[in-house]
Amino acid sequence: MIYLHLDFNLMETKPNVSFENLQAAFAHKTDKELKKMYHIFGLMHYPLLVKLGIGIARLGFKLGLPIRNTIKKTVFSQFCGGENIDACEPVVVLLAKYGVDAILDYSVEGKKDEDSFENTKEELLRTIAASKGRKNLPFTVFKISGIADTDILAKKQAGKTLSESESKRFDLARARVMGLCETAFNADVRIMVDGEESWFQDVVDGMVFEAMQRFNQKTAIVFNTFQMYRHDMLRRLKDAHHDAVAKGYFLGVKLVRGAYLEKERERAEKLGYKSPVHELKRDTDRDYDKALQFCVNNKQRVHLISGTHNELSNLVLSELVDLHGMKRSDERVYFAQLYGMSDHISFNLAKAGYNVVKYLPYGPVEEVLPYLSRRAEENSGISGQSSRELQLIKQEIRRRKHLPKLPKIA
Template identity: 65%
Template structure:
């Protein structure tokens, strides 16, 4: 049996090989700043206000934070980033990070841009998937109203049908182009509508393999059961289940909403409980690999190491197209690049869009990275270690 290469997330030379000293120092400065979350959040709030007032702050945001977490403002501007990542074995997923619109024209415009990302994924070998959020193409308040089975006006009924048509059209185009399409997770008060749409699309398009993928947010107490129910439906209806696993992105909002409604907290009570649910979901997906294709969206080293171990224990090729590891661009490079060098399938979510429009996305990245105990602390520690390692390397002799 061929021996598979070992890997370690502590291999910082591999983790940061794609970054020059200058780029690495710039990243270090940003993560240092994130140790002061009030300062960073105030800066982003002021930036949003400045945009509203028409002040010239675009260049400042672009230089300080945008390029750390986003690929560019357009698909074309992201292509050099995609090519750079692919040189180190890491594929990309173009993520048009616009959401929360209500006007029909703006929702249609977002859908048209997502169509362009699907077309790009068909022809660009650096891209492994396309992705979108339903909140970018549908009025989420209307989706919530439908989920709560409230009375709709005739105009609202027509708006809902148009949103569903936009969703299904994107899935149809992905299937026609043979591009795998990830549907991102959202808040629970309209997620059930999304789940139904995705299930309908899977039943249509996933007959020969997983094209459409749904997202399962494992911080929810009911999600492992929902995952198993989804697999049961796939078996019963004769299609392949596309699964993207994440821990979840809306914990505070979910808990506040449940408290407001007088309902039970839907989120696991501890991080450990969420971690255990996530890892159980990984095992379930690999145990059911004949029916399930998996994208594991995690920045947790324990979970990534577990999935890598499961792939090897099940005797699978590390390049099996049914299994992908995924992290966000600008974060967790020791995980992404070490897994890729070891032969696993790895993708980076590469957000893009006009700077003014992606501020909500940047704010979420700042939130999850901020503070002494946040993601930034570990990122900063490893960046400093790599800069020290590079500094200690013997200097090459110069030719006079």
């Protein structure tokens, strides 16, 4: 039995999807792949070992040590689809076989120069081209910080006067954002803009909402990210909906809990202002589930992508879809998780008929190391994701060992 702690009357209901079906969760993994997963998450169980490993990897690449293949065959293959778009194709096809869609996620962090920003933009255009007409590649995604100087964005948000050079670079960044959204619109491919730090998120929002007003007239093509660990985000979500209704466009919403918790708190303490993020996780969880309810309640205007590994929030959204009499395949609601994590959530939701997408990061091994480091760190520790993943993987390995062997055919 689960409880939906939402604004409507508290209700008790039997879950309409179970995350305990490990056969469905790991059907796409061979015994060998499952054992490799077990060893990777087993190592991530120890935070000190994770930090040491990340440090060694960074130093190894810096010194030119022969560690590339080891990383590629282990942690890279667990959390990334490949080194380029073509290399991701077998993973995309495999996921689609089990009803799970994919999002090509170029996960190389750009340098702060215009050439790097242009190179990233060109790669993002390639992800749009690769997704065009592909039902199992329904979204593309990008971070504005990958195509714009965040110092300039922060200066703009702070109300400071930009120099002539900075103004020119800001205009170039805005043109890249609008160009990507327009290309996605012309290709009929939905495009998500990831969330950023609070000190330049307002500027990002301004660009994204402008793009929504231009390209979301008939359906949601452009999606903005709402990080619910901010204590003002539920209000901002409602304000965004009000603006969409007033101006007659569809609101594309991607909900996440938030990506910069420690950074936000440290900056707030250093500069002496109130932290914009909730002090308690339960407050973030509460706002996240209220945001799910708000989006589904306003499904005539809001299209939703719920990006979370939280089991309860995924159950809440599945219940909301059914309670509202929506088809589980309704294109207005998607569940999203990262590739290599929470397969028990993704594949069971897909098996139950809901729309599910996996973020599929890609890029050269050396250049996605920052992304891999974040995945390793967030999965480390007894209370981290690795503990749950380990438990489930171990259970599936044991289940497979006890399966009766098929009789040999003469």
